[in-house]
Amino acid sequence: MDENKSCKHCGDCNPETTDDQWKKDFPVEWEGDHYVARREMVKFLTLGSGLLAAANWAGAGIWHWHHEGSFEARHIGSAIALQREGSMLFRYPTDNDPCIAVSMPDGQIVAYSQVCTHLSCAVVYKPKEHDLFCPCHNGAFELQAGRPTAGPPTRPLPRIVIERRGDELFATGVEVSA
Numbered sequence: 001m002d003e004n005k006s007c008k009h010c011g012d013c014n015p016e017t018t019d020d021q022w023k024k025d026f027p028v029e030w031e032g033d034h035y036v037a038r039r040e041m042v043k044f045l046t047l048g049s050g051l052l053a054a055a056n057w058a059g060a061g062i063w064h065w066h067h068e069g070s071f072e073a074r075h076i077g078s079a080i081a082l083q084r085e086g087s088m089l090f091r092y093p094t095d096n097d098p099c100i101a102v103s104m105p106d107g108q109i110v111a112y113s114q115v116c117t118h119l120s121c122a123v124v125y126k127p128k129e130h131d132l133f134c135p136c137h138n139g140a141f142e143l144q145a146g147r148p149t150a151g152p153p154t155r156p157l158p159r160i161v162i163e164r165r166g167d168e169l170f171a172t173g174v175e176v177s178a
């Protein structure tokens, strides 16, 4: 190899004979390398946001598919205790699904998933406001249908179907409104 034409970095290759595209993608000079790094970063960010959007969409789909419908009845506690306390936490349909039941002033019992539909923080019962409140971003849901009334949430909370058998309460299904 001609000594004068050999690469100043590795000393083995001849930069004049290498492919132009290769030079653009992996520039020998440090100044060019800076531009490639920026271009790669833009590609990475574009791909990353696309993947995040797809994962978000898929996650919502899985929730509908996985949780909507009827499940095996599960005993969640005593109706008398719920009336006394005002609200009660339980898990349904699995031990990984936190839920909250509230005793309404007219004696009706309502129950919802405790997972906020914004970014999944746990909602809590606020007796004074008579709603379910999400402390993460001040989200709020009314109790009649679980619809969002304040803050960033836009979707209602999934409703848990409750059945009263004597003094005992059972969760029997999950309803997700669109």
Ligand code: FES
Residues within 6 Å of the ligand: 116, 117, 118, 119, 120, 121, 134, 135, 136, 137, 138, 139, 151, 152, 153
């Ligand atoms: S996570 Fe509930 S309002 Fe943001």
